[in-house]
Amino acid sequence: MAKVLISDKISESAIQIFKNNKIEVDYKPGISEDELNTIIHDYDALAIRSATKVTKSIIEKAQKLKVNGRGGNGTDKFG
Numbered sequence: 001m002a003k004v005l006i007s008d009k010i011s012e013s014a015i016q017i018f019k020n021n022k023i024e025v026d027y028k029p030g031i032s033e034d035e036l037n038t039i040i041h042d043y044d045a046l047a048i049r050s051a052t053k054v055t056k057s058i059i060e061k062a063q064k065l066k067v068n069g070r071g072g073n074g075t076d077k078f079g
Contacts, residue, residue, distance in 0.1 A: 003042065007031045008049035010071060018047075037061055047071065 003024040006015065010029075018025045026043075028035075033055065040046065040058055045067040048054065054068055062068075 002044045004045040004047055004067075005031075005036075005040070005043045006047045007036060007052040008047075008071075009051075010047070010049065014071070033058070040065065045069065 001022060001024050003026070004018055006018075006025060006027045006029070008029055015025055015027060023045075030051070033053070036052070037057055040062045041064065043062070044064050046052075046054065046058075046062070046065060047069050049071050059065070059068075
C-alpha cells in the first residue's frame, strides 16, 4: 500500500480522497523540517501546500519518494 505524508493543513475531503484510493495517510500539519528529515524515508508521496519547504536535505533522505505534490489554486504559485 502506498503511503503519503501530508505536512500542511488540507481539508478532510482531500484526505478522504487518498483513503478512498487505498493510500495510507499520515496527516502532520506543522511538522518541523527536522522531524520531516527524520521520517521522510518511510513515504512514497509528500503532499504540501505553502508552509512546508522541500529542501535538498529532505529530497536526499526521501529514498522511496515518488511524488512531491503541492496543492493550491490561483496563478501566483510559480513566480
